[in-house]
Amino acid sequence: MRNTRKPWLTLVAGIAGTALLTACGGGGAGTSGEDGKTTLTIATFNEFGYEELLKEYEASHPDIKIEHRKAATTNEARDNMNTRIAAGGSGLADIEAIEVDWLPELMQYPDNFADLSDPEVEGRWLDWKAEQATTEDGKLIGYGTDIGPQGICYRADLFEAAGLPTDRAEVAEFLGDSWESYFAAGEKFTAASDAAWYDSAGAIYQGMINQVEAAYEKPDGTPIPLDQNAEAEKVYETVLNASVDRGLSAGLTQWSEDWTNAFQNDGFATMLCPGWMLGVIEGNAAGVQGWDIADTFPGGGGNWGGSFLTVPAAGKNVEAAQDLAAWLTAPEQQLKAFEAQGTFPSQVEALASDELLSQKDAFFNDAPTGQILANRADAVEVTPFKGPNYFAIHETVADAITRVDTDKTDDAAGSWAKAVQAYGELGLD
Amino acid sequence: MADVTTRRDSPEAVAAEKPGRAPSPAPAPPDRARELRSLLARADVKLSPYLYIAPFFVLFALVGLFPLAYTAYVSVHDWHLIGGQGEMVGLQNYADVVQQPKFLTALRNTFSIFLLSAVPQLLAALVIAAVLDANLRAKTFWRMGVLLPYVVAPVAVSLIFSKLFADQSGMVNTLLGFVGVDPVRWHADALASHVAIATMVNFRWTGYNTLILLAAMQAIPRDLYEAAIIDGANRVRTFFSVTVPMLRPTMIFVIITMTIGGLQIFDEPRLYDQQGDGGADRQWLTMTMYLYELGWGAQKSFGRASAVAWILFLLIVAIGLVNFAITRRIASDGSSSGGKRR
Structure with missing residues (x-):
């Protein structure tokens, strides 16, 4: 038997070895195929709504082949990107999508990205959107895709069962325009229903912290020590008080298995809803009737997320990649992406177009999502400052919230102390 | 029970068949x-x-x-992920790392997951190998069968198991509910998360170790069993008095490879949830994940990550030496067969 065992082991070793090689070698970006076609890779996360657009581009550019890599979460995309930048840019896609929360840390090393400034695209975006991706010496490292003006998505059927209003306008009034009125409405709902009011304390915290002008860092970029950051601590306490003490949260972590499944079994009735979340809800809640979106947001409008397309300077097809990125972020294409996945345009021309304003979403009970999100974008008053350490500091607080809200292993005060400890470990001061 | 075909493959027979290794000397050369x-x-x-x-x-x-x-x-340097090499700081990185509470958490988790996976795995592999060593029909089928989970990519295993072990909506908790057990909080609770991760490791590696032990079992001279049976020993007795002692050198090998692999565990815990950072309280953060977090996570410090890599290396060497000392004492012949793991 000893001899007959070996071929199998060799085979297994061979398979494992090949798998390893493919895993390492899979990142070969920007290679020209044997058929003379240029292969462009584009790396995105969540839902950008690009599937159809990429096919369209391939059809109109016969010499281009596009490979689309999708990461499930932004954290994953960020890890992947940082690793590859650290490796000198090898294995990066020709176009890398990045999220506004971790844009600032990459802005510190602009040499890694091609300068995308071009007279043709000047004035294409909202001023503040373009500014976010412009370095001090005027280099534009990313083309804006979407912004994330938020409304409140809700389950009209659960509202009805709880004896609450279901009509969009009435719900907007019922929810009110402050966080307190939103939480109070939640108490009325949970008193009459088994479902929770919202999905996750972490999401509510996101919504609230994005209304703070300088959440974790002073506008000159110096981090505010977390134990002295009274403003963030107050938001933290408010969120956990509503989520745990008042019992409004379903105790789920966004993007977790349980969170995804909760869409299918009536886990919660409302959630904060930036434009790009519409596509996520539609995917997770496939087959569920009753989702709708209310034209209101607590605390006076809020923007959550929004992304950019960058072209890493190490790519082999920088020019072709820039063309594709410029095409994808043109107003006409962004409108199509919005239609597909609700990614709300950051382009001036698209924002004013009838096509956007007349947009309706069948899944959300034919809600005029275009008009609602445009109203929500108008309501945004604060453009929060996010410096190079925003993402890292935010993660320490987000973990603290998860410990209390999802894991229930710590109380609010104890978990905050752990966040302060984790902040100290970042070594920023 | 004795498998006649194995006789032919006994080490002596193989050695006898092998041609001489030294090249034959050149034929008588002429003059210069x-x-x-x-x-x-x-x-x-x-x-x-x-x-x-x-x-x-x-x-x-x-x-x-x-x-x-x-x-x-x-x-021994300040070394940023993207920024690159900085000043030389001596052993500061080691001090920083050891002082972070996450270091102890990671150490605890790593050993906990290691023990939870190594011990049951070894026992299960031993029992399964003993069963496979018996005179079964369709032997090759069963032997290949236990190796199947090993062929599955660890990433795929992790994805499937993390669905099964979801806290609220997972199948494991549903099944536990049928027998009246309260849902286990597979992610929130540290020990439960270790059990879940150890389950993935066991699923993947038990079959592999089974085959190594099986191979060693087949090398045990069959006349030992015959003698034992003639002396009136039953199956259980021969297993404990003949099989297990004869397997000792192989077991040591298996345990050492398990230790090396177990202390470096990464894929399974990394993919146990969507975030991949070991849970909000780092309930299932292992040493290698901690290394990754230091280097590529918020701190972006290659210096500290390298310090952890070296601490882990020294730890494994230390445990390896302990293992070696035990091997020297137990097995006089010392040698054992088998391939490398992980």
């Missing part, structure tokens, strides 16, 4: 060339063995020794 030839022949005998093994050592120096030394070099 003679001296050169004899020189070459001597060089051939003296040098070529080293040449034959050189590729391994050259490769090892390239992909083993150099990274090891370079990691040590990085670990």
Whole structure:
């Protein structure tokens, strides 16, 4: 038997070895195929709504082949990107999508990205959107895709069962325009229903912290020590008080298995809803009737997320990649992406177009999502400052919230102390 | 029960069949060339063995020794993921790392997951190997069957198991509910998360170890069993008094490879949830994940990550030495067979 065992082991070793090689070698970006076609890779996360657009581009550019890599979460995309930048840019896609929360840390090393400034695209975006991706010496490292003006998505059927209003306008009034009125409405709902009011304390915290002008860092970029950051601590306490003490949260972590499944079994009735979340809800809640979106947001409008397309300077097809990125972020294409996945345009021309304003979403009970999100974008008053350490500091607080809200292993005060400890470990001061 | 075919493959038989290794000396050379030839022949005998093994050592120096030394070099510097090399800071990185509470958490988790996976795995592998060693029908089928989970990519295993072990909506909790057990909080609770991760490891590695133990079992001379049976020992008794003692050298090998692999566990815990950072309280953060978090996470410090890499290396070497000492004491013949793991 000893001899007959070996071929199998060799085979297994061979398979494992090949798998390893493919895993390492899979990142070969920007290679020209044997058929003379240029292969462009584009790396995105969540839902950008690009599937159809990429096919369209391939059809109109016969010499281009596009490979689309999708990461499930932004954290994953960020890890992947940082690793590859650290490796000198090898294995990066020709176009890398990045999220506004971790844009600032990459802005510190602009040499890694091609300068995308071009007279043709000047004035294409909202001023503040373009500014976010412009370095001090005027280099534009990313083309804006979407912004994330938020409304409140809700389950009209659960509202009805709880004896609450279901009509969009009435719900907007019922929810009110402050966080307190939103939480109070939640108490009325949970008193009459088994479902929770919202999905996750972490999401509510996101919504609230994005209304703070300088959440974790002073506008000159110096981090505010977390134990002295009274403003963030107050938001933290408010969120956990509503989520745990008042019992409004379903105790789920966004993007977790349980969170995804909760869409299918009536886990919660409302959630904060930036434009790009519409596509996520539609995917997770496939087959569920009753989702709708209310034209209101607590605390006076809020923007959550929004992304950019960058072209890493190490790519082999920088020019072709820039063309594709410029095409994808043109107003006409962004409108199509919005239609597909609700990614709300950051382009001036698209924002004013009838096509956007007349947009309706069948899944959300034919809600005029275009008009609602445009109203929500108008309501945004604060453009929060996010410096190079925003993402890292935010993660320490987000973990603290998860410990209390999802894991229930710590109380609010104890978990905050752990966040302060984790902040100290970042070594920023 | 005795498998006749294995006889032919006993080590003695194989050795006897092998042709002589030394190259045959050159035929009688004429005059002047003679001296050169004899020189070459001597060089051939003296040098070529080293040449034959050189590729391994050259490769090892390239992909083993150099990274090891370079990691040590990085670990005494301030070294940013993207920013690159900074000042030399001596052992500061080691001090920083050891002082972070996450270090102890990671150490605890790593050993907890290691024990939860190694012990049941070894016992299960031993029992399954004993069953496979019996005279079954369709032997090859069963033997290949236990190896199947090993062929599945660890990433796929993790994805499936993390669905099964979801806190609220997972299948494991649903099944537990049928027998009246309260849902286990597989992610929130530290020990429960270790059990879940150990389950993935066991699923993947039990079959592999089974085959190694099976191979060793087949090398046990069958007359030992016959003698035991004639002396009136039953199956259970022969298992504990003949099989297990004869397996000791192989078991030591299996345990050492398990230790090396177990202390470096990464894929399974990394993919146990969507975030991949070991849980909000780092309930299932292992040493290698901690290393990754230091280097690529919020701190972006290659210096600290390298420090952890070296601490982990020393830890494994220390445990390896303990294992070696035990091997020396237990097994007089010492040698064992089997491939490398992970």
